[in-house]
Amino acid sequence: MKNVFVFVFLFSLLIPMGGSGQQANVPITNRKTTDTYNALQNQLEIAKKNPENLAKIAQAYLQLGEYYHTLGLYTEAIAQYNSALEQLGSNLEDSLYITLNNNIGKVYLSLNNFELAEKYFEETKQASEQLKDDKGLAVSLGLLGASHEKQSEYDEALQDQTQSLELFQKLDDYNGVAITNENMGSIYEDLGQFDRAYQFFNKAYRYFEGKNTTEEINVLNNLGDSFRKRGDYQIGLAYTTMALDLAKGLNDLHELESAHKDLSKNYALMGNFEKAHEHLLLAEEYNSEMLRSQNYDQLNVLQTIYETNKKEAEIQLLKEQNKVSVANQNLLWVALFAIAVIFIILFYYMGRKRKATLKIQEYKHRMLKAELDKKAIEEQNLQREVQLKAASLSRYSLHLSQKNKILLDMSNTLRNMVSRKHMNTSDKIKELVNEIDFNLKQEQEWDEFMTFFKEIHPEFIKKLSMLSEDSLSPAELRLGMLLRLNLSSKEIASILRVTPDSVRVARYRLRKKLPIDQKEELVNFMIEL
Template sequence: MKKFFGFGYVMALALVLIHSVGFAQQTNHTVSNIRRPDSTFYALQKRLEESKEQPRFPIKIAEAHLQLGEYYHSFGLYTEAMAEYNKALEELGTGFSDELFIVLNNNIGKVYLSLNNFELAEQHFEETRKSSIQLKNDKGLAISLGLLGASHEKQGEYEEALKDQEESLSLFEKLGNEHGVAITNENIGSIYEDLEKFDLAHKFFMRAYEYLKGSGKAEEINVLNNLGDAFRKTGDYPSALEKTSMALEAAKQLNDLHQLESAHKDLSKTYALMGDYEKAHAHLLQAEEFNSAMLRSQNTDQLNVLQTIYETNKKEVEIQLLKEQNKVSVANQNLLWVALFAIVAILTIGYNYLGRKRKATLKIQEYKQRMLKAELEKKAIEEKNLQDEIQLKTASLSRYSLHLSQKNKILLDLANTLRNIAARKNMDASRKIKELVKEIDFNLQQEQEWDEFMVFFKEIHPEFIKKLSSLSENSLSPAELRLGMLLRLNLSSKEIASILRVTPDSVRVARHRLRKKLPIDQKEELVNFMIDL
């Protein structure tokens, strides 16, 4: 649970915003953990092709699709990951494997959980839970319960989340699975932290840390950060600094950008609460740098993977075309021999037979040519669809560019105003800061950002606003249209509230009013209705 940290922390944050534009141009920290996907992708692709050469072993093919899906999932390419998981399930239809089915079903649920589609995610986790009970697979049952608990926690259903996680913990302890015990203890601690029961949260985080201590993995770093949060929120700042600093050093060893950002951000909060705003400011600067580096890394990785997929598919199409052309060449050679034989036969049989044979030969050639032309057109369409898919993925990145553009404009105005305040020694700083806050609020309420957002939204979903407006008997207000567009992007109520600068309760009321104006079935989700438009 995030909280407000007072005037000192706000001042530190303001200093970060002043320097963030220039700081992004510095190169004090070299980002070296950007993954190169080519070799891994080609290895997985080769394994899939080799497994397909042995159709008698469908489970091997399913495992190859599963690994390729997990590879896509690690880069946030959920559409591609889902396609590979479904292909794996199709292969399991001819060679069933209980354990592999449980893993696949959980992975599909994880994709939906990443997309905040909790209903579909829980359907898959629940199906896996029931299957694990029937198959007496305690490990599969423990994992499914943990995932169900994670889904409930994300939705704020803490009582159900605790119940699922405690059952999962009991099973992992029974199995002697130390990694599962550690992760589940951390999950329970996170729930108690959300409930602001920090003593219980600290208890479970320490249990998790006892298992993960010295592992040098990201899980250990995450637990140390959680321990630091628990100490900070109970006012034990020295202990908070100790645990978070340990997390920072471990993150440096792994060069984990996410954990580095998290550790610097937590250190900034702790120093701000201790009144050391200079150190708070310095750590916030570094957190901002690692966050930007992480976003750049993620975007670069996704584009590299998509480009690799496109180039691989393009090569496969070219190879297939060459094969088809070779087949046509062989067919033409065969036809030539047949024609020569036919000529000899025609000379002996007579003129009439020669005429009929020529007609038959021409019909065969025309049929082959039509088949070849249809196949070439099909391959060309597939290549175009692949290019369109890459363009769509690239267009989705434009939303980040829009956000960055808006932020930089506000930061520039803020920097100029603060420079003026700093230059005038006898000025009433308190009054000027209040005026600056009003100016920031005013800038955040401007419609220009929404105009730019509308341009990008209409490029990706050109017919959405028109369709939405036509479905309502009463005209929809601009605010309702904005809510509809944000729901179409599958954002949660909390995220929408942050964007519109209102409370989550106001968002829920607005959603209810919008739903009443639209022809939606009572059982249908408003988000699913918007996505289907």
């Protein structure tokens, strides 16, 4: 801890070295942050004055640890939580133990140390079950679900969150119900089940709506994500814009960054790359501002800790000045060396983090480009299909024209026969019958039909044949193709030159050869192939 104090001291010395740059103009102290820390520290000191009230001391350590956690000072947070657990001793049946254990797990979850996080959550879960503490059990299950989700273990995550949701509903804890619904929506969003995700996000939003909280902003962003990912860009844009407006009102830098990032994705998918780039730059600015703010808050607290301990050290120094003078000199050199090492490590870490962020952005840009290329290919395929259908329609029209010509010729022949009273009609009628039979026997039209059908539905005949338990006859294949075109029995009977009753019998026989549910329509089955 002393190394941290000296680090703050050295950092405060380095600030003026920026000359006229921005860093020199940024205040190193934040009154609100300092006041909060001082209040919590005073609360702890007051609690320590009554050493018999261990629960109150543990509670003070707990609150101080939670404050460190919000600032991202994870090591200090763990230290405070462990100090609280030491106050409880062997009294692990206290509900405070459940809260502390969950909080320690949260810190490890923030550090992506899933193994340690789940160890604490499981211990808390068992303790909650023994104490019959449904609230603690619900929280532990929710945190376990969050850990599984981060590791893409979605089945376990859904199981934990479902149990957590049932407990919160039993307790009438609407805030817990809303948060758990949002967590489940996030899981279904990761699974690509955007309709289910929307249902859970919407349930959460009904609770948070109008409360102007960070939770409401987060749910709105999630709703926008779910619509954007399923292609409803305008609706997604509306939700994300609402989230942005609320974030501006609360001046929440994290949510402002998230909203601008989501808007950038949305505009990119809509093809408005200028807007997408504009929001991406704003997201970067808020991210940088958020990091600066977090760093300043951390430094403020560390500096306050340093100053507090410095005063205590000065008092001790006055009491034992002769004994500690040499030790202080040695400590100063060690501390300066440690500060230099920490500063170098911090600088290296921030550089790597920025490079990683740039790589992620580059990857996302590539993904967006690939998606646009895919859309272009799909559009080309649709245009090709339209051209094939147009060609088929033209040829079919020609076929009808030929048929009509034949019928017209036969009609003229019959008129001539009627007008000639002494003409031997028997031979002429036989000639017409032979001509009609000849045309009916022509298979060229079916060959052309098969060619057109295979161009438009190349895999249909193969799929239909593979699904049939018995081999299908050419007539049954023809019937299947005509059903695929969504023709009625009457239309099929006209084309096949049979009666509608014969078509119904043929449909029944074909249905028996296919693995089709009794309630499903044969036409729908063919269309879905």
